Amino acid sequence: MKQIVGIVIDSLAFAREGRHLVGQLAVNDLPRVADVLADDADDGDDLRGVLSCRLSGGRNDAGKLFLLVEVSGELRLKCQRCLESLVLPLDIKSQVMLVPPGAPWPDESLADDTADAVEALAEQPVAALIEEEVLLALPVVPRHESCALPEGGDHDRRAASPFAALARLK
Numbered sequence: 091m092k093q094i095v096g097i098v099i100d101s102l103a104f105a106r107e108g109r110h111l112v113g114q115l116a117v118n119d120l121p122r123v124a125d126v127l128a129d130d131a132d133d134g135d136d137l138r139g140v141l142s143c144r145l146s147g148g149r150n151d152a153g154k155l156f157l158l159v160e161v162s163g164e165l166r167l168k169c170q171r172c173l174e175s176l177v178l179p180l181d182i183k184s185q186v187m188l189v190p191p192g193a194p195w196p197d198e199s200l201a202d203d204t205a206d207a208v209e210a211l212a213e214q215p216v217a218a219l220i221e222e223e224v225l226l227a228l229p230v231v232p233r234h235e236s237c238a239l240p241e242g243g244d245h246d247r248r249a250a251s252p253f254a255a256l257a258r259l260k
């Protein structure tokens with residue numbers, strides 16, 4: 091399958107001509123996403139996996155040019171409660187409105203919540219567009235729906251340690 095990394099598009103032309111691009115992107119090529127992955131994903135690049143991506147250009151009913159970003163795959167994040175890895179399935183489909191250089195930025199209060207806006211670039215790296223949408227899809231605090239604190243009650247032990255130290259001094 092085509093590799094997305096390194097591909098650069100003229101975003102307005104891409105949308106105007108209704109072009110499509112399908113390919114895959116290694117999670118490892120998304121540096122800002124890699125920051126939040128589970129530590130054990132550091133063992134090797136292969137473990138991080140690849141995302142399937144599709145980019146389509148078009149024009150909406152109001153005549154505005156947009157890009158439709160679709161991403162599927164999964165990421166292994168680190169659960170902030172039990173610190174084990176947490177598999178996050180991705181199924182992103184988001185429409186990004188293109189704001190031509192010099193054009194007024196859409197009013198936040200009027201903007202459609204379902205669409206993000208980005209400045210249209212003549213040389214837009216596709217991987218950066220996809221990374222932005224993946225970052226938006228990540229939970230603020232990744233956690234399993236139900237899990238326990240680490241085995242052996244690390245949390246309790248840490249909390250009790252100052253008292254344990256005092257006890258030893260007596």
Ligand SMILES: [Zn+2]
Pocket residue numbers: 169170171172173174233234236237238
């Ligand atoms: Zn957990």
